[in-house]
Amino acid sequence: MTNDEKRVKQHVLEAVHAFKGLLDDHRYNGDSAVQLSAQFGVSRNVLQVTFKRKYGIGIRDYKMKQRMERARQLLESGKDVKEVSMLLNYTQPRAFTAAFKNYFGVTPTVFAHKSPGG
Numbered sequence: 001m002t003n004d005e006k007r008v009k010q011h012v013l014e015a016v017h018a019f020k021g022l023l024d025d026h027r028y029n030g031d032s033a034v035q036l037s038a039q040f041g042v043s044r045n046v047l048q049v050t051f052k053r054k055y056g057i058g059i060r061d062y063k064m065k066q067r068m069e070r071a072r073q074l075l076e077s078g079k080d081v082k083e084v085s086m087l088l089n090y091t092q093p094r095a096f097t098a099a100f101k102n103y104f105g106v107t108p109t110v111f112a113h114k115s116p117g118g
Contacts, residue, residue, distance in 0.1 A: 015040035016050045019059075023066050033059060068103040071096070075112045084108065 019036060037047040052058050057065070067088055074084045085096035100108045 012042050012046055012050050013054070015042045016047060016054055019047065019051065020055065020062075023063060064099070064103065068100065071100055071108065072104070072111070075108055081108045081112065 015037075018040060022036075033044045033047060037044040040047065042050075048059055051062070055062065071084050071088055074087060075081070079087070081097065082093050085093040088096060090096035090099070097107055097109075100106075100111070104111060106114075
């Protein structure tokens with residue numbers, strides 16, 4: 001591998017790490033992978049493939065995991081379903097409810113009533 005190839009690879013790894021940081025810190029604002037990859041100076045495909053290789057999960061699945069874990073935390077802290085759906089940028093509370101149920105197997109309302117904050 002040449003030095004140029006190593007630098008490119010390092011740039012891609014840095015971009016993937018920075019992108020994951022946005023997701024982990026809840027600073028991701030819903031921009032598409034194409035927009036974000038352009039900001040980091042890598043193609044969308046390279047970003048997606050490298051992310052999955054490095055973290056063992058695809059970007060879409062990782063974003064859903066982060067979003068649902070944030071939803072769980074918010075519900076446990078006593079936020080209501082409508083507020084959580086708005087905080088997580090769902091267009092409709094029912095879309096949030098469907099995603100939450102698909103991920104956790106129960107509706108957010110049922111989950112909230114079972115959690116200590118609910």
